[in-house]
Amino acid sequence: MRDELARGRPRDPGIDARALASAREILAEGGFAATTVQAVARRAGVGASAIYRRWPSRVALVESAVFPGPDALNLTHTGDIDADVRRLVAAYCGLFDSPAARAAIPGLFAAYQSQPDRHRVVVDRVGEGVRPAFRAMLAAAAPGSVEPGLDPDTVLDVLIGAALYRSFVHPFTGRDNPPDRIAEFLLRALRP
Amino acid sequence: MRDELARGRPRDPGIDARALASAREILAEGGFAATTVQAVARRAGVGASAIYRRWPSRVALVESAVFPGPDALNLTHTGDIDADVRRLVAAYCGLFDSPAARAAIPGLFAAYQSQPDRHRVVVDRVGEGVRPAFRAMLAAAAPGSVEPGLDPDTVLDVLIGAALYRSFVHPFTGRDNPPDRIAEFLLRALRP
Numbered sequence: 180m181r182d183e184l185a186r187g188r189p190r191d192p193g194i195d196a197r198a199l200a201s202a203r204e205i206l207a208e209g210g211f212a213a214t215t216v217q218a219v220a221r222r223a224g225v226g227a228s229a230i231y232r233r234w235p236s237r238v239a240l241v242e243s244a245v246f247p248g249p250d251a252l253n254l255t256h257t258g259d260i261d262a263d264v265r266r267l268v269a270a271y272c273g274l275f276d277s278p279a280a281r282a283a284i285p286g287l288f289a290a291y292q293s294q295p296d297r298h299r300v301v302v303d304r305v306g307e308g309v310r311p312a313f314r315a316m317l318a319a320a321a322p323g324s325v326e327p328g329l330d331p332d333t334v335l336d337v338l339i340g341a342a343l344y345r346s347f348v349h350p351f352t353g354r355d356n357p358p359d360r361i362a363e364f365l366l367r368a369l370r371p
Numbered sequence: 372m373r374d375e376l377a378r379g380r381p382r383d384p385g386i387d388a389r390a391l392a393s394a395r396e397i398l399a400e401g402g403f404a405a406t407t408v409q410a411v412a413r414r415a416g417v418g419a420s421a422i423y424r425r426w427p428s429r430v431a432l433v434e435s436a437v438f439p440g441p442d443a444l445n446l447t448h449t450g451d452i453d454a455d456v457r458r459l460v461a462a463y464c465g466l467f468d469s470p471a472a473r474a475a476i477p478g479l480f481a482a483y484q485s486q487p488d489r490h491r492v493v494v495d496r497v498g499e500g501v502r503p504a505f506r507a508m509l510a511a512a513a514p515g516s517v518e519p520g521l522d523p524d525t526v527l528d529v530l531i532g533a534a535l536y537r538s539f540v541h542p543f544t545g546r547d548n549p550p551d552r553i554a555e556f557l558l559r560a561l562r563p
Contacts, residue, residue, distance in 0.1 A: 292474065
């Protein structure tokens with residue numbers, strides 16, 4: 180018993196989910212500036228130390244809350260490249276266009292000016308970590324449905340950029356800009 | 372003479388250029404936080420009031436310094452859609468990837484969380500204001516070189532997004548990512 184206390188209580192996985200959900204709520208309501216470790220801890224009903232045991236900083240917490248990593252993009256491949264690309268574009272648009280992400284992205288990028296190593300973390304989580312699954316998606320496409328000479332990295336960069344820019348501008352333009360329209364344009368370029 | 376003094380000195384266009392160049396230098400050297408109206412005035416050798424007569428705020432000054440508007444993108448069209456798209460992609464990559472813009476963008480977007488009207492200004496300057504010239508570029512393409520059913524707004528959104536995302540990630544990936552590779556991918560989608 181004494182040993183167990185010394186090692187600390189067993190980690191409660193429910194706290195992770197509560198903290199991340201609380202961070203997303205506070206981002207959407209009050210923006211990046213309001214999303215402090217203290218505010219997230221209070222909303223999640225835990226102590227600040229429980230947050231710091233899981234994330235070393237507010238920036239790391241916000242990154243986990245809005246960019247959970249490749250798994251959240253649902254990167255399955257079915258061999259139907261049209262369906263796979265549509266699903267991936269929609270997933271990235273959903274990622275960047277959530278109220279929490281829209282509030283977090285400017286604050287994160289401002290923080291990265293003095294923390295380039297954290298910038299690298301989010302670049303890996305949003306883009307680089309997705310490349311193996313994206314290459315597999317292209318490789319699994321039905322024969323003759325994708326131009327074999329294309330550079331998969333360029334394709335994925337263009338896809339992510341289109342989704343990111345859409346989230347920056349579409350609240351201001353009044354133009355309808357459904358994710359499927361982006362996907363259809365990219366699919367034209369993918370065809371042999 | 373008295374009247375002229377009362378109306379103030381004639382506006383010196385050299386001050387505009389000096390202030391914008393000074394702002395770009397300070398952005399590149401010290402980031403957005405260092406780029407105050409006072410610091411720009413000092414570097415440009417003018418009083419802060421000369422800056423405020425031209426730009427109502429630091430945010431407006433930084434916007435003018437890094438996003439000078441459609442004219443800076445050199446939006447000519449030659450009828451050769453390949454050359455025109457390559458030039459436009461290179462212009463956007465140059466715009467977003469300059470040291471001043473890389474330093475300014477996070478600070479601007481953080482400021483826009485409390486100033487959505489300024490966000491609209493930059494969306495107009497970077498994207499919406501370019502649409503008429505981009506439509507003219509597509510319309511001027513040699514017959515049979517561009518798919519007529521494409522939505523020009525989607526094409527431009529994807530093009531701008533690809534250039535923007537490239538500027539965020541390419542310092543971290545170590546991948547070679549020349550603007551021409553983006554242009555070639557987009558041109559595949561443009562062909563009938």
